[in-house]
Amino acid sequence: MEKKREGWGSRFTFILAAIGSAVGLGNAWRFPGLAAKFGGGAFLLVYILAMVVLGFPLLMMELAIGRKMRSGAPGTFKGINKKFEAVGWAGVGNAFFIVCYYAVVLAWVLFMIVASFKFGGMTGDPAAAGGVFYGDVIKLSSGITGSYDIPGGMVIALLVAWGMIYWCIRNGAKSVGKVVKYTVFLPVIFLLILAVKGFTMPGAMSGIKMYLVPKWSALGDPNLWIAAFGQVFYSLSIMMAIMIAYGSYVSKSNNLVKDSAIIAVSDLGISFLAGLVMFSTLGATDNLTNLQASGSVGLAFEVYPMAIVNFSSVGAVNVIFGVLFYLALLTLAIDSAFSIVEGVSTAVSDRFKLNRRKTTLIICFIAGIISVLFATCSGLYWLDVVDYFCNNVNLIVIGILECIVIGWFFNTNKVREEINLNTGKFRMGAWYNWIIRIVCPLILTGLFVWNFIDYIKAGGYGGYPVWVQILGWVVVLITFGCGFVAKLLMKKHPKLKEIDYDERTWDEMDEDVVPVGQEDAE
Ligand code: PHE
Numbered sequence: 001m002e003k004k005r006e007g008w009g010s011r012f013t014f015i016l017a018a019i020g021s022a023v024g025l026g027n028a029w030r031f032p033g034l035a036a037k038f039g040g041g042a043f044l045l046v047y048i049l050a051m052v053v054l055g056f057p058l059l060m061m062e063l064a065i066g067r068k069m070r071s072g073a074p075g076t077f078k079g080i081n082k083k084f085e086a087v088g089w090a091g092v093g094n095a096f097f098i099v100c101y102y103a104v105v106l107a108w109v110l111f112m113i114v115a116s117f118k119f120g121g122m123t124g125d126p127a128a129a130g131g132v133f134y135g136d137v138i139k140l141s142s143g144i145t146g147s148y149d150i151p152g153g154m155v156i157a158l159l160v161a162w163g164m165i166y167w168c169i170r171n172g173a174k175s176v177g178k179v180v181k182y183t184v185f186l187p188v189i190f191l192l193i194l195a196v197k198g199f200t201m202p203g204a205m206s207g208i209k210m211y212l213v214p215k216w217s218a219l220g221d222p223n224l225w226i227a228a229f230g231q232v233f234y235s236l237s238i239m240m241a242i243m244i245a246y247g248s249y250v251s252k253s254n255n256l257v258k259d260s261a262i263i264a265v266s267d268l269g270i271s272f273l274a275g276l277v278m279f280s281t282l283g284a285t286d287n288l289t290n291l292q293a294s295g296s297v298g299l300a301f302e303v304y305p306m307a308i309v310n311f312s313s314v315g316a317v318n319v320i321f322g323v324l325f326y327l328a329l330l331t332l333a334i335d336s337a338f339s340i341v342e343g344v345s346t347a348v349s350d351r352f353k354l355n356r357r358k359t360t361l362i363i364c365f366i367a368g369i370i371s372v373l374f375a376t377c378s379g380l381y382w383l384d385v386v387d388y389f390c391n392n393v394n395l396i397v398i399g400i401l402e403c404i405v406i407g408w409f410f411n412t413n414k415v416r417e418e419i420n421l422n423t424g425k426f427r428m429g430a431w432y433n434w435i436i437r438i439v440c441p442l443i444l445t446g447l448f449v450w451n452f453i454d455y456i457k458a459g460g461y462g463g464y465p466v467w468v469q470i471l472g473w474v475v476v477l478i479t480f481g482c483g484f485v486a487k488l489l490m491k492k493h494p495k496l497k498e499i500d501y502d503e504r505t506w507d508e509m510d511e512d513v514v515p516v517g518q519e520d521a522e
Contacts, residue, residue: 123313
Protein backbone atom coordinates (compact mmCIF):
# COMPACT_ATOMS: atom_id res chain seq x y z
CA MET A 1 0.00 0.00 0.00
CA GLU A 2 1.35 3.39 -0.89
CA LYS A 3 1.86 5.70 2.00
CA LYS A 4 -0.12 8.56 0.62
CA ARG A 5 -3.50 7.88 -0.86
CA GLU A 6 -5.30 10.38 -2.96
CA GLY A 7 -8.22 11.87 -1.17
CA TRP A 8 -11.63 12.72 -2.46
CA GLY A 9 -10.83 16.37 -2.90
CA SER A 10 -13.78 17.70 -1.07
CA ARG A 11 -16.36 16.40 1.27
CA PHE A 12 -19.01 17.08 -1.34
CA THR A 13 -17.20 14.98 -3.94
CA PHE A 14 -17.03 12.07 -1.56
CA ILE A 15 -20.69 12.25 -0.60
CA LEU A 16 -21.78 12.44 -4.21
CA ALA A 17 -19.55 9.52 -5.17
CA ALA A 18 -20.88 7.42 -2.32
CA ILE A 19 -24.43 8.33 -3.21
CA GLY A 20 -23.58 7.49 -6.83
CA SER A 21 -22.57 3.99 -5.79
CA ALA A 22 -25.41 3.48 -3.35
CA VAL A 23 -28.22 4.85 -5.47
CA GLY A 24 -28.64 2.63 -8.46
CA LEU A 25 -30.90 0.00 -9.91
CA GLY A 26 -31.26 -1.32 -6.39
CA ASN A 27 -33.49 1.65 -5.72
CA ALA A 28 -35.41 1.81 -8.96
CA TRP A 29 -35.64 -1.87 -9.77
CA ARG A 30 -34.91 -4.11 -6.80
CA PHE A 31 -36.60 -2.19 -3.98
CA PRO A 32 -40.01 -1.64 -5.63
CA GLY A 33 -40.00 -5.23 -6.89
CA LEU A 34 -39.44 -6.60 -3.40
CA ALA A 35 -41.93 -4.20 -1.86
CA ALA A 36 -44.55 -5.46 -4.29
CA LYS A 37 -43.64 -9.09 -3.76
CA PHE A 38 -44.06 -8.73 -0.02
CA GLY A 39 -47.28 -6.78 -0.16
CA GLY A 40 -46.12 -3.20 0.39
CA GLY A 41 -46.60 -1.58 3.79
CA ALA A 42 -45.11 -4.30 5.96
CA PHE A 43 -42.00 -4.49 3.79
CA LEU A 44 -41.59 -0.72 3.80
CA LEU A 45 -41.86 -0.65 7.58
CA VAL A 46 -39.26 -3.37 8.12
CA TYR A 47 -37.03 -1.77 5.51
CA ILE A 48 -37.04 1.58 7.30
CA LEU A 49 -36.41 -0.18 10.59
CA ALA A 50 -33.51 -2.12 9.11
CA MET A 51 -32.05 1.06 7.65
CA VAL A 52 -32.10 2.82 11.02
CA VAL A 53 -31.03 -0.04 13.26
CA LEU A 54 -28.44 -1.73 11.06
CA GLY A 55 -27.90 0.07 7.76
CA PHE A 56 -26.84 3.42 9.13
CA PRO A 57 -24.56 2.16 11.96
CA LEU A 58 -22.87 -0.38 9.70
CA LEU A 59 -22.34 2.16 6.92
CA MET A 60 -20.56 4.37 9.46
CA MET A 61 -18.53 1.42 10.64
CA GLU A 62 -17.36 0.47 7.15
CA LEU A 63 -16.42 4.03 6.24
CA ALA A 64 -14.58 4.44 9.53
CA ILE A 65 -12.50 1.27 9.35
CA GLY A 66 -11.62 2.02 5.74
CA ARG A 67 -10.57 5.52 6.66
CA LYS A 68 -8.45 4.30 9.53
CA MET A 69 -6.70 1.52 7.63
CA ARG A 70 -6.42 3.39 4.32
CA SER A 71 -6.93 0.15 2.47
CA GLY A 72 -9.57 -1.88 0.65
CA ALA A 73 -11.67 -4.49 2.45
CA PRO A 74 -9.11 -7.35 2.61
CA GLY A 75 -6.29 -5.08 3.79
CA THR A 76 -8.56 -3.36 6.26
CA PHE A 77 -9.64 -6.58 7.91
CA LYS A 78 -6.10 -7.83 7.90
CA GLY A 79 -5.07 -4.74 9.82
CA ILE A 80 -7.88 -5.23 12.29
CA ASN A 81 -7.00 -8.82 12.95
CA LYS A 82 -4.59 -10.85 10.89
CA LYS A 83 -6.79 -13.90 11.03
CA PHE A 84 -9.79 -12.26 9.45
CA GLU A 85 -8.63 -11.05 6.08
CA ALA A 86 -11.05 -13.57 4.56
CA VAL A 87 -14.01 -11.53 5.80
CA GLY A 88 -12.89 -8.69 3.56
CA TRP A 89 -12.46 -11.09 0.67
CA ALA A 90 -15.99 -12.44 1.14
CA GLY A 91 -17.28 -8.96 0.40
CA VAL A 92 -15.16 -8.88 -2.73
CA GLY A 93 -16.45 -12.29 -3.81
CA ASN A 94 -20.03 -11.29 -3.29
CA ALA A 95 -19.53 -8.06 -5.21
CA PHE A 96 -18.16 -10.12 -8.08
CA PHE A 97 -21.30 -12.24 -8.31
CA ILE A 98 -23.49 -9.19 -8.02
CA VAL A 99 -21.79 -7.43 -10.88
CA CYS A 100 -22.31 -10.48 -13.10
CA TYR A 101 -26.04 -9.99 -12.99
CA TYR A 102 -26.07 -6.24 -12.39
CA ALA A 103 -24.60 -5.82 -15.87
CA VAL A 104 -27.54 -7.74 -17.30
CA VAL A 105 -30.06 -5.51 -15.55
CA LEU A 106 -28.11 -2.60 -16.99
CA ALA A 107 -28.45 -4.24 -20.39
CA TRP A 108 -32.22 -4.47 -19.87
CA VAL A 109 -32.27 -0.72 -19.26
CA LEU A 110 -30.29 -0.14 -22.45
CA PHE A 111 -32.66 -2.34 -24.40
CA MET A 112 -35.66 -0.54 -22.95
CA ILE A 113 -34.37 2.78 -24.28
CA VAL A 114 -34.85 1.35 -27.76
CA ALA A 115 -37.98 -0.62 -26.91
CA SER A 116 -39.58 2.63 -25.71
CA PHE A 117 -40.39 3.41 -29.33
CA LYS A 118 -43.04 0.73 -29.14
CA PHE A 119 -44.90 2.75 -26.53
CA GLY A 120 -46.07 5.14 -29.25
CA GLY A 121 -48.74 2.71 -30.38
CA MET A 122 -49.76 1.64 -26.90
CA THR A 123 -51.20 4.83 -25.47
CA GLY A 124 -53.58 4.01 -22.65
CA ASP A 125 -52.94 0.28 -23.01
CA PRO A 126 -50.86 -0.68 -19.98
CA ALA A 127 -51.38 -4.38 -20.49
CA ALA A 128 -49.61 -4.25 -23.85
CA ALA A 129 -46.83 -2.06 -22.47
CA GLY A 130 -46.28 -4.45 -19.57
CA GLY A 131 -45.67 -7.25 -22.02
CA VAL A 132 -42.86 -5.52 -23.91
CA PHE A 133 -40.17 -6.54 -21.43
CA TYR A 134 -40.99 -10.21 -21.23
CA GLY A 135 -42.05 -10.62 -24.83
CA ASP A 136 -39.69 -8.41 -26.82
CA VAL A 137 -36.71 -7.74 -24.62
CA ILE A 138 -35.83 -10.91 -22.75
CA LYS A 139 -38.16 -13.34 -24.52
CA LEU A 140 -38.69 -15.21 -21.27
CA SER A 141 -38.97 -18.97 -21.51
CA SER A 142 -41.46 -20.89 -19.43
CA GLY A 143 -39.02 -22.19 -16.83
CA ILE A 144 -35.44 -22.47 -15.76
CA THR A 145 -34.92 -25.53 -17.92
CA GLY A 146 -36.45 -23.82 -20.91
CA SER A 147 -34.68 -22.20 -23.82
CA TYR A 148 -31.10 -21.04 -23.52
CA ASP A 149 -31.14 -18.99 -26.69
CA ILE A 150 -30.00 -15.44 -26.36
CA PRO A 151 -32.22 -12.83 -28.00
CA GLY A 152 -30.18 -10.89 -30.57
CA GLY A 153 -31.03 -7.57 -28.95
CA MET A 154 -29.78 -8.77 -25.60
CA VAL A 155 -26.44 -9.78 -27.09
CA ILE A 156 -25.94 -6.25 -28.33
CA ALA A 157 -27.25 -4.66 -25.13
CA LEU A 158 -24.99 -6.79 -22.96
CA LEU A 159 -21.94 -6.02 -25.07
CA VAL A 160 -22.72 -2.33 -24.89
CA ALA A 161 -23.26 -2.57 -21.14
CA TRP A 162 -19.87 -4.18 -20.53
CA GLY A 163 -18.23 -1.84 -23.01
CA MET A 164 -19.64 1.11 -21.09
CA ILE A 165 -18.55 -0.22 -17.72
CA TYR A 166 -15.03 -0.91 -18.91
CA TRP A 167 -14.77 2.36 -20.79
CA CYS A 168 -15.86 4.30 -17.72
CA ILE A 169 -13.27 2.69 -15.48
CA ARG A 170 -10.55 2.88 -18.08
CA ASN A 171 -11.02 6.58 -18.45
CA GLY A 172 -10.84 7.04 -14.77
CA ALA A 173 -13.92 6.36 -12.75
CA LYS A 174 -13.38 9.69 -11.12
CA SER A 175 -13.71 11.73 -14.28
CA VAL A 176 -16.77 9.83 -15.39
CA GLY A 177 -18.13 9.93 -11.89
CA LYS A 178 -17.89 13.65 -12.02
CA VAL A 179 -20.40 13.82 -14.82
CA VAL A 180 -22.59 11.06 -13.58
CA LYS A 181 -22.88 12.32 -10.07
CA TYR A 182 -24.60 15.45 -11.27
CA THR A 183 -27.09 13.37 -13.16
CA VAL A 184 -28.03 11.62 -9.94
CA PHE A 185 -30.90 14.05 -9.65
CA LEU A 186 -32.26 13.37 -13.11
CA PRO A 187 -33.90 10.03 -12.33
CA VAL A 188 -35.34 11.57 -9.19
CA ILE A 189 -37.10 14.18 -11.30
CA PHE A 190 -38.53 11.54 -13.62
CA LEU A 191 -39.66 9.37 -10.74
CA LEU A 192 -41.26 12.43 -9.14
CA ILE A 193 -43.15 13.22 -12.34
CA LEU A 194 -44.39 9.64 -12.57
CA ALA A 195 -45.34 9.61 -8.90
CA VAL A 196 -47.31 12.86 -9.18
CA LYS A 197 -48.98 11.62 -12.34
CA GLY A 198 -49.67 8.31 -10.59
CA PHE A 199 -51.43 10.06 -7.72
CA THR A 200 -53.96 11.60 -10.04
CA MET A 201 -54.96 8.35 -11.70
CA PRO A 202 -58.22 6.70 -10.71
CA GLY A 203 -57.54 3.63 -8.59
CA ALA A 204 -54.04 4.76 -7.64
CA MET A 205 -55.08 5.39 -4.05
CA SER A 206 -55.73 1.72 -3.39
CA GLY A 207 -52.16 1.01 -4.43
CA ILE A 208 -50.71 3.80 -2.34
CA LYS A 209 -52.70 2.59 0.65
CA MET A 210 -51.26 -0.85 0.19
CA TYR A 211 -47.77 0.66 0.09
CA LEU A 212 -48.13 2.83 3.15
CA VAL A 213 -50.41 0.85 5.44
CA PRO A 214 -48.70 -2.28 6.76
CA LYS A 215 -50.59 -5.54 6.78
CA TRP A 216 -49.48 -6.89 10.14
CA SER A 217 -49.96 -10.52 9.26
CA ALA A 218 -47.25 -10.20 6.60
CA LEU A 219 -44.70 -9.65 9.35
CA GLY A 220 -44.80 -13.35 10.17
CA ASP A 221 -42.96 -14.21 6.96
CA PRO A 222 -39.21 -14.67 7.53
CA ASN A 223 -38.59 -14.08 3.83
CA LEU A 224 -39.92 -10.56 4.12
CA TRP A 225 -37.55 -9.73 6.97
CA ILE A 226 -34.43 -11.14 5.43
CA ALA A 227 -35.24 -9.58 2.07
CA ALA A 228 -35.64 -6.17 3.71
CA PHE A 229 -32.37 -6.41 5.63
CA GLY A 230 -30.50 -7.77 2.63
CA GLN A 231 -31.89 -4.97 0.49
CA VAL A 232 -30.66 -2.35 2.96
CA PHE A 233 -27.11 -3.71 2.65
CA TYR A 234 -27.38 -4.06 -1.10
CA SER A 235 -28.74 -0.58 -1.53
CA LEU A 236 -26.12 1.09 0.66
CA SER A 237 -23.38 -0.91 -1.14
CA ILE A 238 -22.17 -2.22 2.21
CA MET A 239 -20.88 -5.73 2.99
CA MET A 240 -19.36 -5.81 -0.47
CA ALA A 241 -16.00 -4.17 -0.08
CA ILE A 242 -17.10 -0.94 -1.66
CA MET A 243 -17.80 1.42 1.19
CA ILE A 244 -14.64 0.29 2.98
CA ALA A 245 -12.66 1.17 -0.13
CA TYR A 246 -14.51 4.48 -0.43
CA GLY A 247 -13.83 5.18 3.23
CA SER A 248 -10.12 4.69 2.63
CA TYR A 249 -10.09 7.90 0.60
CA VAL A 250 -12.05 10.00 3.06
CA SER A 251 -10.35 12.83 4.87
CA LYS A 252 -9.99 12.77 8.64
CA SER A 253 -11.87 16.02 8.81
CA ASN A 254 -15.10 14.53 7.49
CA ASN A 255 -17.98 14.16 9.86
CA LEU A 256 -18.72 10.49 9.27
CA VAL A 257 -21.99 10.51 11.16
CA LYS A 258 -23.42 13.35 9.16
CA ASP A 259 -22.06 12.01 5.86
CA SER A 260 -23.47 8.55 6.49
CA ALA A 261 -26.81 10.05 7.42
CA ILE A 262 -26.91 12.03 4.18
CA ILE A 263 -26.06 8.93 2.14
CA ALA A 264 -28.60 6.74 3.92
CA VAL A 265 -31.42 9.27 3.79
CA SER A 266 -30.93 10.02 0.08
CA ASP A 267 -30.82 6.32 -0.66
CA LEU A 268 -33.96 5.64 1.34
CA GLY A 269 -35.76 8.61 -0.18
CA ILE A 270 -35.16 7.52 -3.75
CA SER A 271 -36.23 3.95 -3.02
CA PHE A 272 -39.36 5.26 -1.36
CA LEU A 273 -40.18 7.33 -4.43
CA ALA A 274 -39.71 4.39 -6.77
CA GLY A 275 -42.05 2.39 -4.56
CA LEU A 276 -44.69 5.10 -4.84
CA VAL A 277 -44.51 4.96 -8.63
CA MET A 278 -44.76 1.18 -8.53
CA PHE A 279 -47.78 1.01 -6.26
CA SER A 280 -49.74 3.90 -7.72
CA THR A 281 -49.34 2.35 -11.15
CA LEU A 282 -50.27 -1.11 -9.91
CA GLY A 283 -53.37 0.42 -8.34
CA ALA A 284 -54.33 2.45 -11.39
CA THR A 285 -53.95 -0.54 -13.69
CA ASP A 286 -55.84 -2.82 -11.34
CA ASN A 287 -52.90 -5.14 -10.80
CA LEU A 288 -52.69 -5.27 -7.03
CA THR A 289 -53.66 -8.90 -6.67
CA ASN A 290 -51.41 -11.86 -7.30
CA LEU A 291 -48.25 -9.83 -6.85
CA GLN A 292 -46.49 -12.56 -4.94
CA ALA A 293 -47.00 -14.98 -7.81
CA SER A 294 -45.53 -12.65 -10.38
CA GLY A 295 -42.25 -12.48 -8.46
CA SER A 296 -40.07 -9.47 -8.10
CA VAL A 297 -37.14 -9.60 -10.49
CA GLY A 298 -38.92 -8.48 -13.62
CA LEU A 299 -41.71 -6.48 -12.05
CA ALA A 300 -40.21 -2.99 -12.27
CA PHE A 301 -39.54 -3.54 -15.97
CA GLU A 302 -43.15 -4.52 -16.39
CA VAL A 303 -44.67 -1.71 -14.36
CA TYR A 304 -42.71 1.40 -15.44
CA PRO A 305 -43.84 0.93 -19.06
CA MET A 306 -47.42 0.81 -17.79
CA ALA A 307 -46.89 4.16 -16.11
CA ILE A 308 -45.24 5.55 -19.23
CA VAL A 309 -48.06 4.71 -21.62
CA ASN A 310 -50.50 6.25 -19.17
CA PHE A 311 -48.42 9.39 -18.98
CA SER A 312 -50.19 11.32 -21.72
CA SER A 313 -52.66 10.69 -24.49
CA VAL A 314 -50.14 11.49 -27.19
CA GLY A 315 -48.04 8.51 -28.28
CA ALA A 316 -45.02 10.55 -29.32
CA VAL A 317 -44.87 12.31 -25.97
CA ASN A 318 -44.86 8.98 -24.18
CA VAL A 319 -42.10 7.68 -26.42
CA ILE A 320 -39.94 10.68 -25.61
CA PHE A 321 -40.73 10.35 -21.94
CA GLY A 322 -39.88 6.65 -22.04
CA VAL A 323 -36.55 7.18 -23.77
CA LEU A 324 -35.58 9.93 -21.34
CA PHE A 325 -36.72 7.91 -18.37
CA TYR A 326 -34.55 4.91 -19.30
CA LEU A 327 -31.63 7.17 -20.13
CA ALA A 328 -31.98 8.61 -16.64
CA LEU A 329 -32.03 5.08 -15.18
CA LEU A 330 -28.88 4.37 -17.14
CA THR A 331 -27.06 7.25 -15.51
CA LEU A 332 -28.30 5.96 -12.17
CA ALA A 333 -27.01 2.47 -12.85
CA ILE A 334 -23.67 3.08 -14.50
CA ASP A 335 -21.85 4.55 -11.52
CA SER A 336 -23.08 1.77 -9.27
CA ALA A 337 -21.95 -0.79 -11.83
CA PHE A 338 -18.45 0.53 -12.16
CA SER A 339 -18.12 1.03 -8.44
CA ILE A 340 -18.66 -2.71 -8.01
CA VAL A 341 -16.10 -3.62 -10.64
CA GLU A 342 -13.68 -1.09 -9.19
CA GLY A 343 -14.17 -2.51 -5.72
CA VAL A 344 -13.26 -5.99 -6.90
CA SER A 345 -10.38 -4.91 -9.09
CA THR A 346 -8.90 -2.60 -6.42
CA ALA A 347 -8.92 -5.41 -3.88
CA VAL A 348 -7.31 -7.92 -6.22
CA SER A 349 -4.71 -5.61 -7.76
CA ASP A 350 -3.80 -4.03 -4.41
CA ARG A 351 -3.31 -7.31 -2.64
CA PHE A 352 -1.48 -9.15 -5.41
CA LYS A 353 0.31 -6.07 -6.67
CA LEU A 354 -1.01 -6.53 -10.17
CA ASN A 355 -1.43 -4.06 -12.94
CA ARG A 356 -4.69 -2.32 -12.24
CA ARG A 357 -5.89 -1.93 -15.80
CA LYS A 358 -5.15 -5.51 -16.75
CA THR A 359 -6.88 -6.76 -13.64
CA THR A 360 -9.96 -4.73 -14.47
CA LEU A 361 -10.00 -6.07 -17.99
CA ILE A 362 -9.71 -9.66 -16.81
CA ILE A 363 -12.44 -9.21 -14.22
CA CYS A 364 -14.76 -7.62 -16.79
CA PHE A 365 -14.02 -10.49 -19.13
CA ILE A 366 -14.75 -13.27 -16.63
CA ALA A 367 -17.82 -11.54 -15.22
CA GLY A 368 -18.92 -10.82 -18.78
CA ILE A 369 -18.83 -14.50 -19.68
CA ILE A 370 -20.79 -15.49 -16.60
CA SER A 371 -23.31 -12.75 -17.27
CA VAL A 372 -24.26 -14.34 -20.58
CA LEU A 373 -26.19 -16.97 -18.62
CA PHE A 374 -28.47 -14.25 -17.25
CA ALA A 375 -29.08 -12.87 -20.71
CA THR A 376 -30.53 -16.10 -22.09
CA CYS A 377 -34.27 -16.70 -22.35
CA SER A 378 -34.07 -18.59 -19.05
CA GLY A 379 -31.73 -16.02 -17.59
CA LEU A 380 -34.32 -14.23 -15.51
CA TYR A 381 -34.75 -17.35 -13.37
CA TRP A 382 -31.01 -17.65 -12.87
CA LEU A 383 -30.82 -14.00 -12.00
CA ASP A 384 -33.53 -14.57 -9.43
CA VAL A 385 -31.60 -17.46 -7.87
CA VAL A 386 -28.18 -15.81 -7.75
CA ASP A 387 -29.73 -12.57 -6.51
CA TYR A 388 -31.39 -14.54 -3.71
CA PHE A 389 -28.21 -16.23 -2.55
CA CYS A 390 -26.10 -13.09 -2.84
CA ASN A 391 -28.49 -10.99 -0.81
CA ASN A 392 -30.36 -13.26 1.53
CA VAL A 393 -27.40 -15.44 2.42
CA ASN A 394 -24.08 -13.79 1.56
CA LEU A 395 -24.83 -10.23 2.60
CA ILE A 396 -26.43 -11.33 5.84
CA VAL A 397 -23.60 -13.70 6.79
CA ILE A 398 -20.93 -11.13 5.90
CA GLY A 399 -22.84 -8.67 8.10
CA ILE A 400 -22.72 -11.15 10.99
CA LEU A 401 -19.00 -11.81 10.46
CA GLU A 402 -18.05 -8.14 10.22
CA CYS A 403 -19.88 -7.34 13.44
CA ILE A 404 -18.40 -10.31 15.29
CA VAL A 405 -14.86 -9.59 14.14
CA ILE A 406 -15.11 -5.93 15.08
CA GLY A 407 -17.22 -6.35 18.18
CA TRP A 408 -15.59 -9.42 19.70
CA PHE A 409 -12.14 -9.87 18.18
CA PHE A 410 -11.35 -6.20 18.09
CA ASN A 411 -12.33 -3.18 20.05
CA THR A 412 -15.51 -1.34 19.18
CA ASN A 413 -14.31 1.67 21.14
CA LYS A 414 -11.49 2.14 18.67
CA VAL A 415 -13.92 2.18 15.77
CA ARG A 416 -16.10 4.60 17.66
CA GLU A 417 -13.12 6.81 18.28
CA GLU A 418 -12.48 6.93 14.54
CA ILE A 419 -16.11 7.76 13.81
CA ASN A 420 -16.13 10.46 16.47
CA LEU A 421 -13.01 12.20 15.18
CA ASN A 422 -14.81 15.20 13.79
CA THR A 423 -18.40 14.56 14.55
CA GLY A 424 -18.97 17.40 16.98
CA LYS A 425 -22.24 17.07 18.73
CA PHE A 426 -23.24 13.98 16.77
CA ARG A 427 -20.84 11.81 18.75
CA MET A 428 -21.68 8.14 18.98
CA GLY A 429 -22.09 7.14 22.61
CA ALA A 430 -21.21 3.84 24.24
CA TRP A 431 -24.52 2.46 23.03
CA TYR A 432 -22.95 2.19 19.60
CA ASN A 433 -20.72 -0.60 20.94
CA TRP A 434 -23.80 -2.56 21.86
CA ILE A 435 -25.30 -2.14 18.43
CA ILE A 436 -22.22 -3.65 16.82
CA ARG A 437 -21.52 -6.28 19.46
CA ILE A 438 -24.99 -7.51 20.32
CA VAL A 439 -27.85 -6.03 18.34
CA CYS A 440 -26.50 -6.53 14.82
CA PRO A 441 -25.16 -10.07 15.17
CA LEU A 442 -28.19 -11.17 17.13
CA ILE A 443 -30.75 -9.79 14.70
CA LEU A 444 -28.88 -11.04 11.65
CA THR A 445 -28.20 -14.50 13.06
CA GLY A 446 -31.81 -14.79 14.22
CA LEU A 447 -33.07 -13.84 10.78
CA PHE A 448 -30.65 -16.18 9.09
CA VAL A 449 -31.68 -19.17 11.16
CA TRP A 450 -35.38 -18.37 10.90
CA ASN A 451 -35.02 -18.06 7.18
CA PHE A 452 -32.95 -21.19 6.82
CA ILE A 453 -35.60 -23.26 8.58
CA ASP A 454 -38.17 -21.81 6.23
CA TYR A 455 -35.90 -22.56 3.28
CA ILE A 456 -35.61 -26.21 4.29
CA LYS A 457 -39.32 -26.49 4.94
CA ALA A 458 -40.14 -25.04 1.55
CA GLY A 459 -37.73 -27.45 -0.12
CA GLY A 460 -35.52 -24.66 -1.43
CA TYR A 461 -36.00 -21.23 -2.91
CA GLY A 462 -38.62 -20.35 -5.46
CA GLY A 463 -39.56 -23.92 -6.32
CA TYR A 464 -36.45 -24.39 -8.45
CA PRO A 465 -35.01 -27.91 -8.86
CA VAL A 466 -32.43 -29.25 -6.43
CA TRP A 467 -29.47 -28.87 -8.79
CA VAL A 468 -30.27 -25.19 -9.10
CA GLN A 469 -30.31 -24.85 -5.31
CA ILE A 470 -26.96 -26.60 -5.15
CA LEU A 471 -25.50 -24.14 -7.61
CA GLY A 472 -26.85 -21.36 -5.43
CA TRP A 473 -24.93 -22.77 -2.48
CA VAL A 474 -21.85 -23.06 -4.66
CA VAL A 475 -22.05 -19.30 -5.11
CA VAL A 476 -22.09 -18.99 -1.31
CA LEU A 477 -19.17 -21.38 -0.99
CA ILE A 478 -17.04 -19.50 -3.50
CA THR A 479 -17.87 -16.19 -1.82
CA PHE A 480 -16.65 -17.34 1.55
CA GLY A 481 -13.88 -19.53 0.18
CA CYS A 482 -12.15 -16.94 -1.99
CA GLY A 483 -10.36 -15.40 0.97
CA PHE A 484 -8.79 -18.70 1.88
CA VAL A 485 -7.75 -19.32 -1.68
CA ALA A 486 -6.21 -15.85 -1.83
CA LYS A 487 -4.30 -16.50 1.36
CA LEU A 488 -3.11 -19.88 0.19
CA LEU A 489 -1.92 -18.38 -3.07
CA MET A 490 0.01 -15.70 -1.26
CA LYS A 491 1.61 -18.19 1.07
CA LYS A 492 2.50 -20.86 -1.42
CA HIS A 493 3.33 -19.07 -4.61
CA PRO A 494 7.04 -18.23 -4.63
CA LYS A 495 6.57 -14.99 -6.52
CA LEU A 496 3.67 -13.82 -4.45
CA LYS A 497 5.49 -14.71 -1.27
CA GLU A 498 8.01 -12.04 -1.99
CA ILE A 499 5.47 -9.30 -2.19
CA ASP A 500 6.06 -6.86 0.54
CA TYR A 501 2.75 -6.33 2.23
CA ASP A 502 1.88 -3.51 4.42
CA GLU A 503 1.91 -5.21 7.75
CA ARG A 504 0.63 -2.32 9.78
CA THR A 505 -2.10 -3.01 12.24
CA TRP A 506 -4.78 -0.61 13.37
CA ASP A 507 -2.67 0.76 16.21
CA GLU A 508 0.30 1.28 13.96
CA MET A 509 -1.60 3.42 11.52
CA ASP A 510 -0.28 6.89 11.85
CA GLU A 511 -1.36 10.20 10.56
CA ASP A 512 1.11 10.37 7.69
CA VAL A 513 -1.45 8.73 5.50
CA VAL A 514 -4.05 11.43 5.71
CA PRO A 515 -5.18 11.94 2.14
CA VAL A 516 -3.63 14.85 0.33
CA GLY A 517 -6.81 15.73 -1.47
CA GLN A 518 -6.67 19.47 -1.45
CA GLU A 519 -7.57 19.71 -5.08
CA ASP A 520 -9.98 17.38 -6.84
CA ALA A 521 -8.22 14.06 -6.94
CA GLU A 522 -7.45 13.08 -10.47
N1 PHE B 1 -26.14 -0.05 -4.25
C1 PHE B 1 -26.34 -0.23 -5.66
C2 PHE B 1 -27.78 -0.12 -6.00
O1 PHE B 1 -28.61 0.02 -5.13
C3 PHE B 1 -25.93 -1.56 -6.14
C4 PHE B 1 -24.59 -1.95 -5.84
C5 PHE B 1 -24.41 -3.18 -5.37
C6 PHE B 1 -23.54 -1.10 -6.02
C7 PHE B 1 -23.18 -3.58 -5.07
C8 PHE B 1 -22.31 -1.48 -5.69
C9 PHE B 1 -22.13 -2.72 -5.19
O2 PHE B 1 -28.11 -0.21 -7.15
